[in-house]
Amino acid sequence: MAISVLALFLGLTTDSKLTYLTSDHDKAAHFTVFFLESWLFTKSVIPRKVHVLSYTVDKYILSLLVCAIGAGVGSEFVQKVLSRGRRQFDLMDIACNICGGALGVAVAGHTEFLWR
DSSP: OOOHHHHHHHHHOOOOGHHHIIIITTTHHHHHHHHHHHHHHEEEEESEEEEEEEEEEEHHHHHHHIIIIIHHHHHHHHHHHHHHSSSSHHHHHHHHHHHHHHHHHHHHHHHHHHTT
C-alpha cells in the first residue's frame, strides 16, 4: 500500500525539490515502481487459476494484464488528467512501466516455481 501511495505522489508532484527523482531518474523510477507493484500483486493472488466473470484466468496472465498493461498505460493518462496538464505524457514512461511490470510478474513466477 505504501508503494502505491508513494508512486501516486511521485507521479503527480511537480515539486522542484524532487526533480532528482521525477526528472533526472524518471525512467528508473517508473521501472522500479511497476516492478515492485507487479511483484506484490502477483504474490498476493494465492490460487494459480482465478475466476474472473465467467472465465478462468492464470494468475500470471491476470497480473500482466492488470499491472503491466492496464496500470502501465492507464497511469500515464491518469497522471496527465490529475496533474491538470503539468506532467507530460511520455511513451518511454509507458515502455518502462510495461517492462518493469512484466519483469515483476516473471520474478514472482520464478520464485514461486523455485519455492514449491
